Amino acid sequence: MKPHFLFPTWMRWLGLCLFFVHLPVMHIWDMYHIHSAPSDTGMFSSGHLFFILTIVLMVSGLFLIAFARERIEDEQIYQLRLSSLRWAIFANYAILVICLVFTTNKADYKDMLRLNLWVPLVLFIIIFRYKIFRLNRSLKPEQ
CATH class of the missing domain: 1.10.287 (Helix Hairpins)
Structure with missing residues (x-):
C-alpha cells in the first residue's frame, strides 16, 4: 500500500x-x-x-x-476516507449554491464564506465516522 x-x-x-x-x-x-x-x-x-x-x-x-x-489504516479505510471526502465536497457545494440562490443581503455572503471554511471538514468527519461505525457494526459477530 x-x-x-x-x-x-x-x-x-x-x-x-x-x-x-x-x-x-x-x-x-x-x-x-x-x-x-x-x-x-x-x-x-x-x-x-x-x-x-x-x-x-x-x-x-x-x-x-x-x-x-486510524489505528488500523488499510485500503478499505482509505476508500471510505476518499468516498467520505467526495460526498462532503458534493454536499458542501450543494449547500453553498442553495445559500447563494436564496441570499439577498451582502453581509450574508461573508457569513457563507466563513461557513465554507469549516462545513466541508465537519461534513467529512460526520460521514467518515458514520461509515466507520457501519463497517464496525457489520464486522461484529452477531450475539
Missing part, C-alpha cells in the same frame, strides 16, 4: 481539544460583544487578531480530527 500523508492517531485528541477550546471562547466573544476598541484600527487590531486566532484554532482542530490516521 502506498503511504498516505496522515497525522498520527494521537493528533485526533489534540484536534478535539483545539476545537472544544474554540467553542466557549467564541460563545463568550459573541455574548459579551468583545470587539476591538475604537482606537484600534487596521489589520492588526486586537479584535481582528482574536477573531483570526480562534478561527485558526477551530479549523486546525477540525483538520487534525479529519486527517488523523
Whole structure:
C-alpha cells in the first residue's frame, strides 16, 4: 500500500481539544460583544487578531480530527476516507449554491464564506465516522 500523508492517531485528541477550546471562547466573544476598541484600527487590531486566532484554532482542530490516521489504516479505510471526502465536497457545494440562490443581503455572503471554511471538514468527519461505525457494526459477530 502506498503511504498516505496522515497525522498520527494521537493528533485526533489534540484536534478535539483545539476545537472544544474554540467553542466557549467564541460563545463568550459573541455574548459579551468583545470587539476591538475604537482606537484600534487596521489589520492588526486586537479584535481582528482574536477573531483570526480562534478561527485558526477551530479549523486546525477540525483538520487534525479529519486527517488523523486510524489505528488500523488499510485500503478499505482509505476508500471510505476518499468516498467520505467526495460526498462532503458534493454536499458542501450543494449547500453553498442553495445559500447563494436564496441570499439577498451582502453581509450574508461573508457569513457563507466563513461557513465554507469549516462545513466541508465537519461534513467529512460526520460521514467518515458514520461509515466507520457501519463497517464496525457489520464486522461484529452477531450475539
